[in-house]
Amino acid sequence: MKRDLDGNLLSHGIGGMPYHSIDEGVMRGCDDCHGSAANIHAGTPVAITVNSHPTLACQVCHIPAIARETSTKTEWYWDTAGEVRDPIPPDANDPTRPSFDRKKGDFVWAFDVRPSLRFFSGTWDKTVIGVSDTYAEGEGTIDNPIVLGAPVGSREDGMIYPYKKMIGNQPADVGNRRILTPHLFGTAGGPTPFWGNWDWVAALTEGAAASGVDFSGEVGFVYTEMYLSVNHEVAPSEMAYGYDNGGCTDCHFGNQIEWTALGWTGDPADGGELIP
Numbered sequence: 360m361k362r363d364l365d366g367n368l369l370s371h372g373i374g375g376m377p378y379h380s381i382d383e384g385v386m387r388g389c390d391d392c393h394g395s396a397a398n399i400h401a402g403t404p405v406a407i408t409v410n411s412h413p414t415l416a417c418q419v420c421h422i423p424a425i426a427r428e429t430s431t432k433t434e435w436y437w438d439t440a441g442e443v444r445d446p447i448p449p450d451a452n453d454p455t456r457p458s459f460d461r462k463k464g465d466f467v468w469a470f471d472v473r474p475s476l477r478f479f480s481g482t483w484d485k486t487v488i489g490v491s492d493t494y495a496e497g498e499g500t501i502d503n504p505i506v507l508g509a510p511v512g513s514r515e516d517g518m519i520y521p522y523k524k525m526i527g528n529q530p531a532d533v534g535n536r537r538i539l540t541p542h543l544f545g546t547a548g549g550p551t552p553f554w555g556n557w558d559w560v561a562a563l564t565e566g567a568a569a570s571g572v573d574f575s576g577e578v579g580f581v582y583t584e585m586y587l588s589v590n591h592e593v594a595p596s597e598m599a600y601g602y603d604n605g606g607c608t609d610c611h612f613g614n615q616i617e618w619t620a621l622g623w624t625g626d627p628a629d630g631g632e633l634i635p
Contacts, residue, residue: 389417405601414478416520418589420600423609424471425523425592430456434467435527438580441557462543462554474521474589476616478512488570492538499531499581505538507585514622514633522586529583530559532567534575538583542566 393399396417400409409415425431430453440463450456450468459465485508486492494505504526512518532539542548542565544555549565551558559578567574596602600609610616611628618625625631 408601414518416518418521421593423600426470426472430468430470433469436465437529440464475524476519477510478517479510479520480512480517482511484509484511494536501582504582504584507583509586521589526584528580531581532574533579534577539563540566540570
């Protein structure tokens with residue numbers, strides 16, 4: 360634990376998931392050190408909220424927003440990579456960040472991003488090269504993006520956790536409808552990395568060969584989204600959702616939540632019903 364000179368807790372001082380080994384078993388949760396939410400909040404204004412929402416993970420209320428001080432990338436579009444732009448305009452939300460990089464395309468940065476909520480039962484649905492890297496006809500559009508990674512769970516078997524939702528587009532083999540890994544840099548994988556030649560066909564040909572998958576030679580850009588776990592940036596307690604007398608409006612009555620993604624037709628506190 361890191362504390363200031365007066366003994367006040369500054370941060371957990373824990374490396375977190377990047378330093379966690381699968382040999383260490385299941386990742387520790389908040390209640391492994393702090394105890395159950397019901398016990399922690401007993402006798403407080405939020406006790407009723409906590410007890411009536413047993414599927415809410417601690418992070419939902421205690422990480423109300425990420426990127427509160429340093430902006431985070433929320434959108435990434437590879438289809439403009441390779442273009443030459445001078446000057447490169449700054450991001451509209453964070454002027455200290457570039458909105459474009461020739462190597463990677465266009466970006467969007469944001470502050471105070473409210474995480475998306477999803478049920479999680481302990482497993483993930485992920486795009487894996489050579490295993491689950493193809494997509495169905497009609498997927499990959501802006502209205503029907505390919506999901507590269509998402510938590511698996513439901514109200515029957517999971518808890519609700521917060522996630523950063525990342526959207527954008529990336530190169531794909533549109534002939535075989537397959538997400539490909541391009542050869543970006545170095546010559547170990549071939550003589551034509553994208554960051555040296557700016558040729559998507561050549562870079563994807565070498566990437567496909569290295570990955571052991573077929574490539575039709577037809578390049579396109581498909582829209583994708585993925586969800587990233589939110590476990591850091593725990594806010595001071597007075598910023599937690601429900602802190603103000605256990606107020607429901609932090610989550611309800613304001614279209615703050617994607618209710619259909621959680622299995623309701625709409626806000627359950629405002630007439631929404633469970634989806635059969």
